[in-house]
Amino acid sequence: MATQTQAEHARDRQDPRGANRADIPVGLTALLADMFAVYLKTKNFHWHVSGPHFRDYHLLLDEQATQILATTDTIAERVRKLGAQTVKSIGQISRLQHIEDNDVDAIAPRDMLRELLQDNQRLAEEMLKLHALCDERGDVASASLIEVWIDEAQGRAWFLLEAVRPGPTAGIGSPQYLPRRVADGP
Secondary structure (H helix, E strand, O other): OOOOOHHHHHHHOEOOOOOEOOHHHHHHHHHHHHHHHHHHHHHHHHHHOOOOOHHHHHHHHHHHHHHHHHHHHHHHHHHHHOOOOOOOOHHHHHHHOOOOOOOOOOOOHHHHHHHHHHHHHHHHHHHHHHHHHHHHHOOHHHHHHHHHHHHHHHHHHHHHHHHHOOOOOOOOOOHHHOOHHHHHOO
16 A cells, blocks of 8 residues: 655645645644744753842742743644654754754853743744734634643743843842831841
8 A cells, every 4th residue: 555645645634615725734734843943052051050139030930941841742742633754853853943952151140031932932933923824724723722731821921021121120039028127138
């Protein structure tokens, strides 16, 4: 029995309006590569962050990495449901990713957060484009999943933005919010 090539299989996945949906798994696979790139960068920064906000940044980055990694399986399974192959190796991820790696020896914590902010904003932008393609091609299921991933990327970006926002720190733990005797010390 002859097996279909991916191109032949893609031709068979035309929607009723005649628009070929084969480019959706290609876009999802590129998104998957970017998600793995952001995941690894987030873990890299999680492992190497230091300084006065170490605990807060360390925990924030771990939470974000966990969320990103959880998304990768859903993306890959969606690609498979569409009848296509997805990433198979680190080498393939590196060829497909649009997010730049960061393997410098030392980077300031706020610079780490700024870089991840930009990466998550870029992910959201790419997902918005992919969502539009899914809408155009009538792939409601992929579009629905992408909406959740956009919200998650925007949520991560929001937390990172607030962490790097310039200006005086005026949070609940800052001296102006502590009772006078605690803020002044013993």
